[in-house]
Amino acid sequence: GAGVSQSPSNKVTEKGKDVELRCDPISGHTALYWYRQSLGQGLEFLIYFQGNSAPDKSGLPSDRFSAERTGGSVSTLTIQRTQQEDSAVYLCASERQGGPGSYTFGSGTRLTVV
Amino acid sequence: AQSVAQPEDQVNVAEGNPLTVKCTYSVSGNPYLFWYVQYPNRGLQFLLKYITGDNLVKGSYGFEAEFNKSQTSFHLKKPSALVSDSALYFCALGDSGAGSYQLTFGKGTKLSVIP
Numbered sequence: 176g177a178g179v180s181q182s183p184s185n186k187v188t189e190k191g192k193d194v195e196l197r198c199d200p201i202s203g204h205t206a207l208y209w210y211r212q213s214l215g216q217g218l219e220f221l222i223y224f225q226g227n228s229a230p231d232k233s234g235l236p237s238d239r240f241s242a243e244r245t246g247g248s249v250s251t252l253t254i255q256r257t258q259q260e261d262s263a264v265y266l267c268a269s270e271r272q273g274g275p276g277s278y279t280f281g282s283g284t285r286l287t288v289v
Numbered sequence: 290a291q292s293v294a295q296p297e298d299q300v301n302v303a304e305g306n307p308l309t310v311k312c313t314y315s316v317s318g319n320p321y322l323f324w325y326v327q328y329p330n331r332g333l334q335f336l337l338k339y340i341t342g343d344n345l346v347k348g349s350y351g352f353e354a355e356f357n358k359s360q361t362s363f364h365l366k367k368p369s370a371l372v373s374d375s376a377l378y379f380c381a382l383g384d385s386g387a388g389s390y391q392l393t394f395g396k397g398t399k400l401s402v403i404p
Contacts, residue, residue, distance in 0.1 A: 179332075206390065208391065210394075215396070216396055217293075217379065217394040217395050217396040217397060218333075218379065218381075218392075218394040219394075220391045220392070220393070223390070223391050231391065234391070266332065266333070268333075270390070275321055275340070275383055275390035276321050276323050276338055276381065276383050276390055276392055277323075277335050277338060278325075278333075278335060278392075279335070280325075280332035280333040280334070281332050282330075282331060282332040283332055
């Protein structure tokens with residue numbers, strides 16, 4: 176597609192439930208990133224996928240967070256047993272191989288844990 | 290560890306006046322530096338980047354930024370502000386020596402351009 180697509184745009188979930196957030200990057204972009212934006216904070220790096228290489232998971236805040244990228248395209252971020260501190264906007268970005276840093280961001284998923 | 294600081298949470302400027310949004314950084318290797326803008330209820334948009342070469346970088350919407358290695362700064366500037374420039378601006382830093390292109394973002398500066 177023309178841009179990075181994220182779904183859902185908003186998600187309200189009960190504490191303890193699992194959630195899945197989806198990101199559909201720009202076709203042909205080999206790199207995909209997940210960031211988290213909390214109120215009043217900058218963006219926090221979560222995970223990075225580049226082609227068929229092993230993902231860089233160094234930013235995942237706990238083992239409740241995981242992500243996968245199927246077929247080098249769509250990515251799913253899963254948060255298990257959600258907690259209130261997980262409430263944030265989750266942003267996905269993609270870029271062409273050899274960037275660096277000229278990301279195209281999606282509009283994000285606003286997650287609210289109640 | 291690398292870090293980015295945006296010392297001002299908010300900047301107010303009158304329409305037509307020059308604007309500056311400040312950013313300083315700390316990194317062990319050679320920096321990659323970026324500015325992104327976020328309009329209300331929208332994702333971040335890339336404005337400009339410094340990788341190497343000319344210290345003055347020109348980007349979208351008439352914005353420019355100057356890389357200053359001695360002051361470890363990368364301030365965003367525009368000669369004449371527009372009301373439509375009102376948004377949240379993020380400075381971001383990458384490390385050329387790192388294995389991936391993940392960026393460290395500042396906390397953002399809210400720019401308000403007053404008509």
